[in-house]
Amino acid sequence: MPKANVNSNHSAIWHKTVVYGIVSVMLLPILATLVYSLSSSWGATILPDGFTLDWYGQLLSDPRFLAAFGRSLLICSASLALSAILVIPAIFVVFYYFPKLDKLMNLLILLPFAVPPVVSSVGLLQLYADSAWPIVGTPWILIGTYFTIALPFMYRAIANSFSAIHLNDLMDAAHLLGASTFQAFWLIVLPNLKKGLLASLFLSFSFLLGEFVFANLLVGTRYETLQIYLYNMRQTSGHFTSALVMTYFLFVFLLTWLASRFSAKPAAISE
Amino acid sequence: MTSSVINTQPRLRQQTKVKWLKLLKPGLCLLPFAVFFYLFQLAPMLWVVVNSFLVEQSWSLDHYHEIFNSSFIQQGFRNSLWLATWSSVIGLAIAVLLVSSLRRINSKIRDGVIAFTNMSSNFAGVPLAFAFIIILGVNGALTLLLKQYGLIDSFNLYGQWGLLAMYVYFQIPLAVLLLYPAFDALKDDWQDAAALLGASSWQYWRRIALPVLSPALLGTLIILIANAIGAYASVYALTSGNYNVVTVRIASLVSGDLFLEPNLAAAISMVLMLILAFITLINQWLIARSYHAKS
Secondary structure (H helix, E strand, C coil): CHHHHHHHHHHHHHHHHHHHHHHHHHHHHHHHHHHHHHECCCCCCCCCCCECCHHHHHHHCCHHHHHHHHHHHHHHHHHHHHHHHHHHHHHHHHHHCCCCHHHHHHHHCCHHHHCCHHHHHHHHHHHHCCCCCCCCCCHHHHHHHHHHHHHHHHHHHHHHHHHHCCHHHHHHHHHHCCCCHHHHHHHHHHHHHHHHHHHHHHHHHHHHCCCCHHHHHHHHHHHCCHHHHHHHHHHCCHHHHHHHHHHHHHHHHHHHHHHHHHHHHHHHHHC | CCCCCCCCHHHHHHHHHHHHHHHHHHHHHHHHHHHHHHHHHHHHHHHHHHHCCEECCEECCHHHHHHHHCHHHHHHHHHHHHHHHHHHHHHHHHHHHHHHHHCCCCHHHHHHHHHHHHHHCCCCHHHHHHHHHHHHCCCCHHHHHHHHCCCCCCCCCCCHHHHHHHHHHHHHHHHHHHHHHHHHHCCHHHHHHHHHCCCCHHHHHHHHHHHHHHHHHHHHHHHHHHHHHHCCHHHHHHHCCCCCCHHHHHHHHHHCCCCCCHHHHHHHHHHHHHHHHHHHHHHHHHHHHCHHHHC
């Protein structure tokens, strides 16, 4: 027995070293950005000279930043609202009326993963630049493309909630009690999806906020979103951009935290 | 009801007609989804496929010829594949190490690390490039530290090694999140059983754990490779589009200031997609031959 103890002690130390080692390397860029954003100047030395909150003050009083942030929030909210409106009824119809279509849908939602955004942009630019529907350079095209980016995550999350609720039994019960299909969907099914939906919405929000490829190629400075603003600020002070990155990251942190709060509960029940 | 034998033909037909009408309304609910999906996902893809074969409105393979004759475009493919392969392999190896150790430590720390990984998977693209400039740029803290201890003479963040470091960084969280559930397949007793039978830790990993995990490892590897080949924001932000990878080539042909050649960009995109499809096929073949398929 003592030998086994020594062994497990050794392996416990090994596992801790591995985990802490890798996590600290992963933390390094984030911490460095944080320190940089808080330091008054950090030239050709290993440690900064002094600390200040000026960069955050400068950032938060920059109307261009506030405008870009507002635009990003607006576009992300709009595209997620659009996704929810399109995806939820579609999944309901698929699960309730055409269960066989689920396989096809699972294949289709892989496409936004499989086709890199740069490739999609090639087609999007040509189709919507000088056509009858010239939406390139406007926020509209971003709302449409962000729908495709969010689709795989939203579809999977909502479809999982659907498979968890015994849809057919619920609908039959509601019908028996005199509800129309629409009423049953609105009053019974939708409230049951709330948690899965909210978790997937916050999660999608956090990575849509970081989307750069479509924003840069399809719209660019004509409708400056947060990521484009960040990129355009690259020539200014590194401290300023660090404060910008940290503000953005704080927001993402908040969103992922909200997402995990909503998704943690069902997981705990299933365990 | 349709399976009953007494149904006469006309009644059956009437029934199917009623059934169709009943399904028409729900079918219409699918329409908005289908329209948007077509407009923003399928139509652009179709445009790329068709126009890669078009030169001045007529069918031709000229764009593909151009790719095979242009060393510049081929260099882009080579760089992309080099970065994708190595960043995926290294990222996967680090993730395996991390996940296998994660499963052996206290669950509170484990949950914290998973939450952190979840978050850091969002630390990609432009913000990540900026963070790398701060720590590994010419005057970056880490560059200076390593220089002071004489470990490096200089570090060029804007070349292949700097890019590889950044790629590995954004591959690790993705690999961890994909692999973590797969490690459920390994029972804790197995290692003890193997040890009782005299196997070393290395033998356990080589003969038992890795074969069991191989489908998950291969599946993760393919997603990592696709992720790296498609990456654009981070390279573009780090090098302002000066490093030649295939996504930067494609983007510069459709959105640069001069020499716009969308059809050539479409052909390059097609080659890129073919390479991805080819890698996926090999991967599927390997998975089919692996441990789980045999048992």
